[in-house]
Amino acid sequence: MLELHQFRHSAFCLKVRMTLQAKGLSFREVEVTPGIGQIALFRLSGQRQVPVLVDGDDVVADSSAICRHLEALRPDPALIPADARQRAQMHLIEDWADTTLAAAVRAALLQAAADDPQLRNVLLPDDVPSPVRQVMSGLPGGWLSGLGELLGQEQRSSMLSSLCAIADGLDLNGCLVGNAITLADIAVGAQLSLLRFPASAGDALAGRGVPGISDHPRLQELFRWRDQLETRLINLDPATAV
Ligand SMILES: N[C@@H](CCC(=O)N[C@@H](CS)C(=O)NCC(=O)O)C(=O)O
Structure with a gap:
């Protein structure tokens, strides 16, 4: 296993x-x-x-x-395109999502958690004992800044403009490269989940996220695309398709 x-x-x-x-x-x-x-x-x-x-x-x-x-x-279903040009595009998007986007998302989430004690509490691992949990979520957000850089204005607007550009060019059932789901969709979709948590993150987190981004009007369709992606992924496997 x-x-x-x-x-x-x-x-x-x-x-x-x-x-x-x-x-x-x-x-x-x-x-x-x-x-x-x-x-x-x-x-x-x-x-x-x-x-x-x-x-x-x-x-x-x-x-x-x-x-x-x-x-x-498990080569089937393929998540890496056979076509070399599409494979290159997929690789670039996956790499962008895992580096530039991931750094901005992480900083945005830390910022949101620094400002919101409740969010801090639900993000703590389950095995943190409850007295420690209370202290940590009760402290002013400052303790989080030790974990990494908070989000700068330039980084935030650069992330927003990239996400808006993606949102503008994507249908609800669309794909970032070609006409089939690839690792590019999965890498971007995974990062989006920290900006607005999907149902799969559990009741305490579902629908919560980074204020100003999770509720940004131009990004609503993109978050719906992300939710839809999870359903589409399950259906890619013939054994579990519904
Ligand atoms: N490039 C790596 C990044 C993995 C990564 O950043 N993991 C973080 C969690 S999101 C981690 O393990 N951080 C703990 C540490 O760096 O000590 C990947 O794609 O898997």
Whole structure:
């Protein structure tokens, strides 16, 4: 059985779960505790970041490497285009989503959590004991700034204009590259999930997100595209199609 070592609310881990789902592969989720759990992860994979996939003797780190491993393991449905030009486009979009977009999304979410104690509380891992949870979510947002850069004005407007450009060019059932779902859609869709959490994030988070972005009028269609993408992914696998 495949094993996915993850942080539940990481977009990179969601990217891998969406790929596993598209391919109809069953897997076991292993929740890594930030900090202490990363020591075991380092022993397992030689690095401390999630996601890590364990497939028998193969231990694969990095969402893009994992998705390519899964493509080789279960080539159908293909999530990497056969056409070289489309493959290049897919690669560029996936790389943009995993780097530039991911950095802006992470900063935007940290900013939102810094401003909103309730959001801070639901984002904390489940195994944080409740007294610690109370203290952490009650503190002014400042403690979060140690985790990374908050969102600068320039980064925010650059992310917004990229997302609006994507939203303008995409139908509800459209694809970013060609006419079939690829890793480009999955990588972008996964990052969007941190800007407005989908139903799959659980009741406490569903519909919440980054103020000013999750409720931005020009992005509503894009968030609907994201929700629709999850349904379309399930239907790609003939065994689970409804
Ligand atoms: N390029 C990597 C990025 C993975 C990544 O940034 N993982 C974060 C969680 S979202 C992590 O493990 N952070 C913990 C750390 O860096 O110690 C991928 O695509 O998988």
